[in-house]
Amino acid sequence: MKTAVLYCRVSTETQATQGVSILNQQQLLKNYANQNGYTEIIEIADEGFSGKNINRPGFTQMLELVKQKKVNSVIVYSLSRFARNTMDTLRTIEVLTKYNVTFISLSEKIETDTAVGKFFISVLASLSELERNQISERTKSALMYKKSKNELIGQVSFGYDCFDGKNLTENLEEQNTLRLMKQLRSSNYSYSQIANHLTENGLKNKKGECKWYKSQIIRFLSREI
Numbered sequence: 320m321k322t323a324v325l326y327c328r329v330s331t332e333t334q335a336t337q338g339v340s341i342l343n344q345q346q347l348l349k350n351y352a353n354q355n356g357y358t359e360i361i362e363i364a365d366e367g368f369s370g371k372n373i374n375r376p377g378f379t380q381m382l383e384l385v386k387q388k389k390v391n392s393v394i395v396y397s398l399s400r401f402a403r404n405t406m407d408t409l410r411t412i413e414v415l416t417k418y419n420v421t422f423i424s425l426s427e428k429i430e431t432d433t434a435v436g437k438f439f440i441s442v443l444a445s446l447s448e449l450e451r452n453q454i455s456e457r458t459k460s461a462l463m464y465k466k467s468k469n470e471l472i473g474q475v476s477f478g479y480d481c482f483d484g485k486n487l488t489e490n491l492e493e494q495n496t497l498r499l500m501k502q503l504r505s506s507n508y509s510y511s512q513i514a515n516h517l518t519e520n521g522l523k524n525k526k527g528e529c530k531w532y533k534s535q536i537i538r539f540l541s542r543e544i
Contacts, residue, residue, distance in 0.1 A: 328370060394424075395424050397427065406450060510540075
């Protein structure tokens with residue numbers, strides 16, 4: 320028995336009446352399924368749901384059927400009806416591939432078990448990687464800008480205070496402790512010996528405790544370098 324899920328989606332009432340409605344999509348998909356030997360058809364539709372994310376009841380139902388190994392193919396009218404986010408599309412197709420389910424999009428003439436379909440997946444993966452890299456670059460630029468303005472990034476580091484939730488100021492006592500760490504290190508103290516020295520001399524860490532660990536010394540001195 321050859322089973323297909325026919326997945327359809329429209330996001331607005333206007334799209335349902337003026338675009339390719341759920342009924343139109345279903346009819347096109349059923350015609351394809353009947354012509355290609357599918358003996359069982361499961362129709363799933365998400366009406367009034369955006370394609371910006373995959374948190375949709377019908378989409379979730381479709382994935383559950385895939386994971387239960389009850390499906391041979393998932394057929395959609397177009398990629399835009401399936402998902403508009405490149406990474407969502409790629410991740411979902413990876414799940415389908417894992418369970419040996421073929422993904423078919425009629426408009427783009429994509430079938431993932433063909434050579435062209437596999438090429439499409441590789442292109443989609445490249446686009447997804449490009450998107451991730453661009454996000455990383457934008458994040459890095461934003462962090463560098465905040466750092467250049469001496470603004471807080473994440474937790475307040477040892478040696479600094481933040482009183483307004485934004486701008487960093489030096490903590491003189493902690494800065495003196497950092498200088499002592501560097502002096503001891505330049506005098507060939509090991510990281511463990513530095514931690515013991517600070518603990519024995521009652522110097523406080525960021526939590527106000529007189530207890531130091533080798534890992535803290537390594538982290539602070541590495542940051543200073």
